[in-house]
Amino acid sequence: MKSLPLPSLPSILRRQHIQNFSAASELEPHWGYASRVIPCVSDPGSCEYLDLVYGAHDRGLIYTAYVWCSVLCILLLWGLSRRIFPAREPVDDLISQLSQNGESPQRSQHSFLTRTYRAIASTLRRYLLPNSVRALFGHTTRLQVLILAVLIGYLTIWSFVGMVYKKWITPVKGTDLYNTRSTLGPWADRVGVLAYALTPLSVLFASRESLLSMITGVPYTSFMFLHRWTGYIILIQSLLHTLGWVLVEAWLYQPQPDVWKNYSAQAYAIWGFVALGLLVLLWICSFSWVIKNVTGYEFFRKAHYVLAMVYIGALIGHWEQLQCFLVPGIVLWVADRLARFVRMGMLHYGYNLSGDGKFGFASAKTNVKFWKDEQFGDVVRLDFDHLQSPWKIGQHFYLCFTEGSIWQSHPFTPLSLPVTDSLGKVRHSYIFRAKGGETKKIAKVLEEKIAENKGDVETSVILQGPYGENIAEGLTSDINVLCVAGGTGITYILPLLLRLVREPLNADRKMELVWAVKKRQDVEWIAPELEELRELGAAHGLKIRIFVTADPSVNGASRNDEKVAGDEKVRTADDSSDEDSSAVDGLGQRPDVNVVVNEFVGGVVRGSTRVLGSGPPGMIGDLRLAVAKRNDGARVFKGEEQFDVRLICDDRLEW
Structure with a gap:
């Protein structure tokens, strides 16, 4: 050296x-x-202690390299597997590519490897799909908690290995006092280094323009759980690091209080305390109670950005020699913000967007429909055509309302089918319920405009996106589809149903829509689309069941807490010949998703099932459990495909 x-x-x-x-x-x-x-x-004890300090540090940096190599290897293998096996039946696809005639094997003649693959996937869903420890983790799956547990266990191993655990009593020159030197200091340094190393990973988990999503295909919203808990891990590591050195400098080293006063007055120690204080403030501000009752989501989001960047700056002030872990975090955050502006510019900069033939930035002009609802919150529907490439079904956009605040945007999923017209435009349609914050503010503005103009009104929006996954990917004609939605969650699954009813008929495919709404009038939100589903879905055997759960004008509304499915009249797409299109089922009740899933899967003739859900977190949790119960890997391996049930839900609701 x-x-x-x-x-x-x-x-x-x-x-x-x-x-x-x-x-x-x-x-x-x-x-x-x-x-x-x-x-x-120095004395022999101090020299031996220094051997431990420097040896533990050097090995600790090697271990952080192991952590990042593990992350990069996982991403590399994940990305390669998506390229090699892009479809849902990877093994059969590979066999097809290697076969002489290039024909894919029939589903009834699945290879041994494919049946094994699907059986394993079904078994994993059965045990890892349901929610886990809801009181602690919220509406998160066992798989997410398992990934977190593996991460914590992995970090715990690297926090303790590579150190000699020993204590040395060394004299303080010129006094009759003794210092107590132990592995506490080197261990505190080790967890501090790991906290630094996790910082860019935490930023990656939070990025909307996510590199992780590009590699894995998993939407950025699914990483928010890991972002939050990685932050908690960093907080715990920082607390342990600080506590360890406070004990060393304020108790184990002598003489006191001189050692502590000299230590705490140094700039790097002060910056360390500042960084810890900022991290604790970030943690407190992330509480859902604080966001809901004190800060509001938009203030929390902006404050989170600022505090996080100041926190990283304080870390550099604390120990600048490890800024190699911190600068990438800042770069990733800045790149994410710049990419968002680029996306927005690509959607809104160009010719003729404003209708005057000039080049520049122009917001989208949208028509407004308004439903007054003082009990549950007013509902607004937006419709407009925009010159752009079509997005993927299931993706969402962030909308900024220029008549509200240009500093706030909210995610909304288009309920319209992304199809380009002859002019190169795509129809956007959105529904949102104004419960509070910016949406309530804009709903009030629109209500006043409607009252003033006595008719149709327009408002301007700025788009950013699209984001999220393609929920129609791999949905072949022999996969059965069950859609379950609550309230405005219908926007997530409606485009998929609209696409399916426009496809060629497959008599064996089973399709069903179960939609729970608060009031009768809520079905008016999607009246045109619902009518199209009933007309075109007749030949496909599409069943539509709508539940009104809390309408005071409905008899039996006092039974809102009941769950039913199966006993009420089931409306199919072809039995609306002489009935109003807004007719509903399950008055005053809400669907039992467990019964819904069981009945649907039990009636499957052939093929596997894909369940799509969007609605309140509680409903999604029940849906996960119901789908998990219907999966049976052993029976899937034997060829009983109806027990291969996959769930896709709107992950944005889990944040």
């Missing part, structure tokens, strides 16, 4: 007060840490 001449001693080395710099002949560099004075001229 190359040594440094003593005159090049940086100021940070003076923090290592245990070493005698005046007696040093040279300095031994250690990456990411203070250089070591050699030879060691």
Whole structure:
């Protein structure tokens, strides 16, 4: 190892007060840490302790490389597997590519490997799909919690290995006092280094323009759980790091209180306390109760950005030699913000967007429909055509209302089918319920405009997107489809149904829509689309069941807490010949999704089933459990495909 001449001693080395710099002949560099004075001229115990300090640090940096290599290897393998096996039946696809005639095998003649693959996937869904420890983790699946547990276990291993656990009692020169030196200090350094190393990973998990999504195909919203809990891990590591060195400097080292006063007055220690305070503030502000009752979501989001960047700056002030972990976090955050502006520019900059033939930025003009609802919140529907490429079914856009605040945007899923017309435009249609915040503010503005104009009104919106996954990917003609939605969650699944009823008929496919709404009038939100489903879905055997759950004008509304399915009249797409299109079922009741799933899967003739859900988190949790119960890997392996049931839900609701 190359040594440094003593005159090049940086100021940070003076923090290592245990070493005698005046007696040093040279300095031994250690990456990411203070250089070591050699030879060691302190007492034998102190020299042995320094061996531990520097050895543990050097190995700790190697272990952080192992952590990041593990992450990168997982991403590499995941990305390659998506390229090699892009479809839902990967093994049969590979066999088809290698076969002489290039024909895909029939589903009834699945290969042994494919049946094994699907059986394993079904078994994993059965045990990992339901929610886990809801009181602690909220509406998250067992799979997410398992990934978190693996991450915590992996980090725990690297927090403790590679160190000698021992204690040294060393004299303090010029006094009759003794220092207690132990592995506590090196261990505190180790968890601190791991906290630094996790910072860019936390930023990656939170990015909307997500590199992780590009590699894995998993929507960015699914990483929010890991972003939140990675932040908690960093907080725990930071607390342990701080507590460890406070104990060392304020108790184990002598004489006191002189050692503590000298330590706590140093700039790097002050920056460390500042960083910890900012991290605790970030944690407190992330509580759902605080967001709901104190800050509001938009303030929380903006404050979160600012606090996070200031926190990273404080970390650099605390230990600048490890800024190699922090600068990438800042770069990733800035790149994410720039990419968002680029997306927005691609949608709104161009010719003729404003109708005057000039080039520039122009917002989209949207027609407005308004439904007054003082009990549950007013509902607004927006419709407009925009010049752009069509998005994928299931993706969402962030909408900014220029008549509200240009600094706020909200995610909305288009309920319209993304199809380009002859002019290159695509129809956008959105529904949102104004419960509070910016949506309530814009709904009030629109209501006033409607009252003033006595008719149709327009408003301007700025789009950013699209984001999210393609929920129609891999949906072949022999996969059965069950859609379950609550309230405005209908926008997530409606485009898929509209596409399916326009496809060629498949008599064996089973399709059903179950939609729970608060009031009778709520079906008016999608009246044109619902009518199209009933007309075109007749030949496909599409069943539509609508439940009104809380309409005071409906008899039996007092039974809102009941769950039913199967006993009420089931409306199919072809039995609306002489009935109003807004007719509903299940008055005053809400569907039991477990019964809905069981009845649907039990009536499947052939093929597997894809369940799509969007609605309140509680409903999604029940749906996960119901789908998990219907999966049976052993029976799937035997060829009983109806027990291969996959769930796709709107993950934005889980945040």
